Amino acid sequence: MTQTSDAILARMMALHPKIIDLTLDRVWRLLAALDNPQDKLPPVIHLAGTNGKGSTQAMIRAGLEGMGKSVHAYTSPHLARFHERIRLAGELISEQYLTEVLDECYGANGGENITYFEITTVAGLLAFSRTPADYTLLEVGLGGRLDATNVIDKPVISVITPISIDHEQFLGNTLAKIAAEKAGIIKRGVPVVVGPQPNEAMEVIEATAARLGAPVIAYGQQWHVHQEHGRLVFQDETGLLDLPLPALLGAHQVQNAGAALAALRHLGADEAACEAAMLNAEWPARMQKLKTGPLIEAAPEAELWLDGGHNAAAGIALADVLAKLPERPTHLICGMLNTKDVSGYMAPLAPQVASLTAISIPDEINTLSAEDTEAAANSVGIEAGTAESTMAALQMITAKDPQARVLICGSLYLAGHILRENG
Secondary structure, three states: OOOOHHHHHHHHHOOOOOOOOOOOHHHHHHHHHOOOHHHHOOOEEEEEOOOOHHHHHHHHHHHHHHOOOOEEEEOOOOOOOHHHHEEEOOEEOOHHHHHHHHHHHHHHHOOOOOOHHHHHHHHHHHHHHOOOOOEEEEEOOOOOOOOOOOOOOOOOEEEEOOOOOOOHHHHOOOHHHHHHHHHHHOOOOOOEEEOOOOHHHHHHHHHHHHHHOOOEEEEOOOEEEEEEOOEEEEEEOOEEEEEEOOOOOOHHHHHHHHHHHHHHHHOOOOHHHHHHHHHHOOOOOOOEEOOOOHHHHHOOOOEEEEOOOOOHHHHHHHHHHHHHOOOOOEEEEEOOEOOOOHHHHHHHHHHHOOEEEEOOOOOOOOEOOHHHHHHHHHHOOOOEEEOOOHHHHHHHHHHHOOOOEEEEEOOHHHHHHHHHHHO
């Protein structure tokens, strides 16, 4: 019988009972069994942070490709299909090759304990090591110090995007503790680009970099970025760039763009490559406008958006985007995980929205119930109700207002479900 990647991934889920268990011992063991593919990668750019990692990586990739470079990229979680996590020299990994490397990793692991994220990350590194490219972009899954991606001796550059409180049960309950985990990707002598940070986080990052002799390229110090007259203005020690605004929407994307540009300039990018970083970056489920699929057919006059942000910082960023869109009543369809700060996410959105319809995330064991999501929305002053599904929620909203702006939000898992259904 022909194996599929889905079948092997299902087997991998059973190799370790804990979903998250931060240590690198299992990863080092498997990498050694595979002849250390992490040492054979094209030059690595390693990214950590709480918010903006994926968007920043997408812009760096667009910029490098604008320089004519071929780029591997590793990201997580996936939205619609696992293949999204592994991009080989610009293209999503094929089903056949993904199946091959997963099967090889499963065999080399010999039935030992290992988490799903660890073994699939090793599979990504193995694929990258065997495919020629100019650069490898590695996005941290969780934290940094003990993340399965943190096995590269000497990246060409590290990037730390804005840090905020998230995943406290694994990373610590203060910004300083979380920053210490993220700063774990800083390597001796390797420059680190740092996005805007709370002072508490910045102090930890700077102390770590100083201890390791890693040059810091920080927002507000070595580089500056702002929006002016509908353009993005970036300045570093090389000079000033006047660029189009990022293709990705939101004021927070200007700061992410700044970090991407700081990294690209360090790697020798010219102005044309920096412009490509702004214009050509694509990152699904970050204020993505839906254009096709059953939801669009069910509400042809409505304006449908999708966003996967899920913490308090994401709520603030999303509220800022909504405030700047043309005036139109905005209704949320929201599903969230029970591990998130739901009220912290919703509170900034309250002034910008007319209503929220809560749903449970389909097929997700850790979903918050629609009733609990509804209660959280009511507690921050959002008029809320519940629905059985996204489609039912959309039909309820558009029955009252066919031309509503509808934003489906609250979780990357919900976003993935929507993209699969509307792909």
